[in-house]
Amino acid sequence: MHILATEGLTQRFPTVTALDQLSVTVEAGVTGLVGANGAGKSTLIKILLGLLPPTAGRAEVFGLDVVTQGPQIRGLVGYMPEHDCLPPDVSATELVVHLAQISGLPRTAARERAADVLRHVGLYEERYRAIGGYSTGMKQRVKLAQALVHDPQLVFLDEPTNGLDPQGRDEMLTLIRRIGTEFGISVLVTSHLLGELERVCDHVIVIDGGRLLRSSAITEFTQSTQVLTVEVEEGAEPLAARLSELGQSVTAHGRGLLVQVRGPETYDTIRDAVCDLDLCLIRLEQGRQRIEDVFRV
Numbered sequence: 606m607h608i609l610a611t612e613g614l615t616q617r618f619p620t621v622t623a624l625d626q627l628s629v630t631v632e633a634g635v636t637g638l639v640g641a642n643g644a645g646k647s648t649l650i651k652i653l654l655g656l657l658p659p660t661a662g663r664a665e666v667f668g669l670d671v672v673t674q675g676p677q678i679r680g681l682v683g684y685m686p687e688h689d690c691l692p693p694d695v696s697a698t699e700l701v702v703h704l705a706q707i708s709g710l711p712r713t714a715a716r717e718r719a720a721d722v723l724r725h726v727g728l729y730e731e732r733y734r735a736i737g738g739y740s741t742g743m744k745q746r747v748k749l750a751q752a753l754v755h756d757p758q759l760v761f762l763d764e765p766t767n768g769l770d771p772q773g774r775d776e777m778l779t780l781i782r783r784i785g786t787e788f789g790i791s792v793l794v795t796s797h798l799l800g801e802l803e804r805v806c807d808h809v810i811v812i813d814g815g816r817l818l819r820s821s822a823i824t825e826f827t828q829s830t831q832v833l834t835v836e837v838e839e840g841a842e843p844l845a846a847r848l849s850e851l852g853q854s855v856t857a858h859g860r861g862l863l864v865q866v867r868g869p870e871t872y873d874t875i876r877d878a879v880c881d882l883d884l885c886l887i888r889l890e891q892g893r894q895r896i897e898d899v900f901r902v
C-alpha cells in the first residue's frame with residue numbers, strides 16, 4: 606500500500622522544466638529522493654504539500670489530491686524546508702510551541718509536545734536561547750523539530766544535512782533513521798549524495814532533470830552499483846584483460862581498475878586473477894557510491 610503516488614507529473618517554469626512526466630510511488634518507511642542540484646527535488650516536495658499546482662499530471666498523498674486537498678495533506682505531513690527560514694530573535698521553544706498551536710494543538714499540549722520533540726532532536730538548555738545565535742546544526746534541528754511537532758504520519762526533509770560538518774551529518778542521519786524506526790513516521794528525505802542516504806533509507810528514488818531515473822530498494826541499489834577499486838604494483842593492463850576474459854566488467858581508473866561487483870564471487874575472481882598473473886596487489890577497496898555512478902548505470 607503506497608503512501609504517495611505521482612502520475613505524469615510535470616512542472617514547467619518559464620525557462621525550465623523542473624519535473625517532466627514523473628510517475629513514481631512511495632511506500633511507508635524511509636525513502637531517499639536523490640538528484641543533483643536543480644534535479645527537481647524541492648519542486649516535487651512543494652507539489653506534494655499542495656503548495657504549488659503542477660502544470661500537468663496528478664499526485665496524491667495518503668489518497669488525497671494535492672491540488673484540491675492541500676490543507677488535509679499538510680495536517681498529516683511535516684515539512685523541513687531546505688533553506689534557512691528561522692526568525693533569529695525568538696527561541697526554539699517559542700517558535701516550535703507557536704507552530705504547534707498553528708497546527709491546532711491547545712497551548713498546554715503544544716508546550717509539552719514542543720519540549721518532547723526538542724529533546725528528541727537533541728536540543729536541551731539551548732532551546733531557551735534566541736535562534737539567531739545557533740550553529741547550523743542547531744538550526745537544522747529546530748527545523749526538524751517543527752516538522753515533527755504536530756505528530757505527522759509522514760515528513761518531507763529537504764536536504765537536512767546541508768551545511769553540516771561530518772559529525773553533525775552523522776548525528777542528523779541517525780536521527781532520521783530513528784524517526785522512521787522508533788517513532789514509526791514515514792520519511793521522504795532529499796540529498797544530492799546517494800552515499801549518505803544509503804545508511805538510513807529502505808528505498809531510493811533517483812531523479813535527473815525532472816525525470817525518474819530509478820526507483821529501487823536500497824539493497825538492489827547497492828548491489829548493482831557497487832564497484833571495487835583494484836590496484837596492483839605493476840600489470841594493471843594484463844589484469845584488466847584477464848578479468849574481462851573471466852566475464853567481469855572492468856574499466857581503467859587512474860592507476861587502478863574499477864570492477865563491477867556481481868556478487869561475492871567477484872572478490873574470488875580478482876584474487877585468483879592476481880595470483881595467476883603473479884602480481885602484487887596493493888589495494889582492493891569498495892568504491893564509494895556517488896550520484897554520478899548511478900547516472901552511468
Ligand SMILES: Nc1ncnc2c1ncn2[C@@H]1O[C@H](COP(=O)(O)OP(=O)(O)OP(=O)(O)O)[C@@H](O)[C@H]1O
Binds near residue numbers: 619640641644647
Ligand atoms: N519558482 C521557480 N521559478 C522558476 N524556476 C524555478 C522555480 N523553482 C525552481 N525552479 C527551477 O526548477 C529546477 C528544479 O529546481 P528544484 O529546486 O526543484 O531542484 P532541487 O533538485 O531541489 O535542487 P536544489 O537541491 O539545488 O534545491 C531548477 O532549474 C530551478 O532553477
